[in-house]
Amino acid sequence: MKKYLEILLQCPLFSEIAPENLTVMLTCLGARIEHFDKKYTILAEGNPAKYIGIVLTGSAQMIRVDYYGNRSLLAEIEPTQLFGEAFACAEVSSVPVTIVATEPCDVMLVECDHVLHTCTNHCTFHQQLIFNLMKALAAQNLQFHQKLEITSKRTTREKLMTYLDRQAQKHKSAEFEIPFDRQELADYLEVDRSGLSAEISKLRREGILDCEKNRFILL
Amino acid sequence: MKKYLEILLQCPLFSEIAPENLTVMLTCLGARIEHFDKKYTILAEGNPAKYIGIVLTGSAQMIRVDYYGNRSLLAEIEPTQLFGEAFACAEVSSVPVTIVATEPCDVMLVECDHVLHTCTNHCTFHQQLIFNLMKALAAQNLQFHQKLEITSKRTTREKLMTYLDRQAQKHKSAEFEIPFDRQELADYLEVDRSGLSAEISKLRREGILDCEKNRFILL
């Protein structure tokens, strides 16, 4: 556990928590760390929504695969970010999404009950944790707004350009790398991969953008 | 203010708040009530995100209209429900959506700062309010998951059927009313209105559903 304290202190869930209090707190929360190799499922759809997850190293994705096998990518999850907290806090019986490791991952799982309900010892901490959770949920809400803004566009071109504009804003540069390969980008934009490739080629020919692999330049 | 206490006590934001404490609390929060006629804008895109809104009577919608005038309907907001809380809590500078009244509305606005930051008098209340806000944000998160599940489908038929299935589940009945007219339903599903009408007719002819106005029956 020790080696992750650095990362945990940067996690939004532990914002404003004093380093010296973190260790004892983690045991109180029933925290445990698990490792997942690339492509492994960290949390499968249908499982009980009891845990809040924190990605410590590597990276993961929140995905949903429907009845017909259509895969939709809901969010990229990077170190220090949370997952599963919305379902645990809303007390749904089971999670409606799947979390998969896209790189070898170390993940911390804490029991949501222990976060929300004050225990005998650490009452003051819980208040801060709930506040932090609230902030994290609000931030995730914004992420979904952004995703909805993108996917509400009707054409592949508009979805792609809206996504790339937002990425450029985020990186404060017209040149940036995205965390997706082509199939993942298509799954995030909710479009067909081959159609997306065709559209990217077209935008290149038109001199609107350039790209190599997952590195894009808006011209 | 008095006449709304009943409704306010059922609002998720004031869950577990004792009735006798509510009135004094409202003044402490800088609460004020405003009325909006049908079709009026309650909160316009671009405005500062300082307030948490509560719909007391009537109904409202969260919408976004893009550059080209495409209208997208993000959520229906009914009495006791909140709006704007995600943006206020995430401390974004301005709201990226518009809230409009679909029926004559009474709306309460409270200053988010006053909710989040403990004042001199009512510290114990604030903790409960933050907890309630956290719950509300988690619930709204789920709503967006549901909307994303629907709009991630690739065809109008699949989007419509997924939406109607969820409504049937919600009402625990194959027969139910939806809160949208055809244009609004199209805006929620992110599809063309005329295409939606055509698809509904087709599903009727195939004996899969029946409907009259906004009342649907799944067969």
Add this chain to the structure above:
DNA sequence: TCAATTCCGTTGAAAATTCAACATACTTTA
């Protein structure tokens, strides 16, 4: 290093969506 696998761009045909226009029924309001 070599073989196997994955990733990516291209293509053409089929399917679906969008768009504009119009007719009818319904609602609102003067």
Add this chain to the structure above:
DNA sequence: TAAAGTATGTTGAATTTTCAACGGAATTGA
């Protein structure tokens, strides 16, 4: 009550997406 306005369904053409299939490039792993 009549007129104006709104909501809904229908249609056909144009646009766009999806789907399946393929080949070459890049990556992985034995």
